[in-house]
Amino acid sequence: MKTMTSSFPGFTLKREEFIKEIDSTVFLFEHSLLKCPVLAIKNSDSNKTFSAAFNTVPTDSTGVAHILEHSVLMGSEKYPVKDVFGEINKGGLTTFLNAMTGSDITYYPFATRNLKEYFNIMDVYCDVVFNPLLTEKTFEQEGWHYHQESLDSPLQYQGVVYNEMKGAFSDPIRHIFHHIFAGLLPGSTYAHESGGDPRNIPDLSYEEFCAFHKKHYHPSNGMFFLYGDAPLEEELEFLHDRFFSTFSDPGKRAEIKKGTPPDSPVFIEDSYGVDSTDTTEKTFLALGTNVSTVANREENTAFQIIANILFNSDGSP
Template identity: 75%
Template sequence: MTDFTPGSTYHGFILRRKEHVADINSEVYLFEHEVLGTPALAIKNADPNKTFCFTFQTVPEDSTGVAHILEHSVLMGSKKYPIHDVFGEINKGGLTTFLNAMTGSDTTWYPFASRNMMEYFNIMDVYCDVALNPLLPRSTFEQEGWHYHKESADAPLQLQGVVLNEMKGAFSDPIRSIFHHTFGGLMPGSTYAHESGGDPSAIPDLSYEQFVEFHQKHYHPPTGSCFLWRCGFGPGTCCGAG
């Protein structure tokens, strides 16, 4: 096993700090990419689930749900992996023990776990590529975000979209609505006053151009970070971009 030394560089990542954390019986290493400054946190322990999470700071400035729509949309394919359903393809024959993507109030996570080392590296490459090089065509924005819809020529005009419909469901829960308004009241003017998942009444205010701009601003290595949790790791296993 490599004896990692703080201050030394491994595969382009400088080890800033290492520590034994007794609560989780793990060795924890904090690396930083020497050029990009991207942090990479690695946790070494006996857990057979090799876990990886690619994370971005996605601080919303409104309640259009742009971070949430983007989370859905990057999983609709990249230049290297031009497939429409990344999760569906991985699930077809995968050995993953966890696979998901989450939008928090100021962060977006792309985690997965596998017990198979080859699959671990393969999915890591997929996650990194779709996050950093997504296709993001207008059709994906309209499908995942919002679009106008008419059942027939004389039917009423409707608004539809995957995230729009998901958040209509979420906001039909009074607890969710109360929490949204509570945070807005406690922290007015801050990012936490906004609904990162998207307020159904605000989602249609988002334009395609704003959506693409949000990706360019927030999905790049200096704002991203990696999280690795596996046994026998080497820091070079983290994708080079972050």
């Protein structure tokens, strides 16, 4: 592989390193104007992979980031289709296709071995995240709306994400983790349920939904990932010419709120639905404490190993 120069049209190469363990050359670029990072892992793997990720930082538990993840995939101005994944799957050449909402980030990754399809899907992915239609009908379908079976029936809340999170919150373990984060990190980004708490999802308005996209789905608030044997120069040129160059001003990166950890024990009680009136042995107890931060990767890995030994293996008891 030829060595890249320190700059590239639209990008500046910040770091280049060969990693023997994965037999790959890793490049870290930064867009000259928008300052978004582009991480490229280049090797002979034909399974070409792309991902666009945005810092979607929630300020409440309405699930706006999760609803947006669903909604941008309902089409863009260039690709006005109701089911982007369904249309892509008709080609049948992808080896991975998904979108995921985390506690402070939303990912749009895919992979394929076909070079032509790789650039075609990259074009679709970037267009739907940067130029989605986001109609009010889509918001109501994917987020929430009022539903009434008949004139005599009571009004109900319905929606793809609303129903999904009702199912998620029927699991008491999900409740426990939600409360642990809220109790250990009050006032922080992680005290909120990014997927959406069914009790809070109907508080989200269409205007707030659109404003969240405008604020968070800017290249300056994102990170882009390239992997495999696709020509790196063509990938960077594709991203810059078709998408990044359409933005005349850099945006701001969303800031994560760290909150203030409690200095004394916090006790939280809540209830969850059961199928019968018999609540014998239906109580869950959990104890949590702050031990590290996500930036301390080596320490986090050590704690995960210790947790697997002490709690998660068959021999733990």
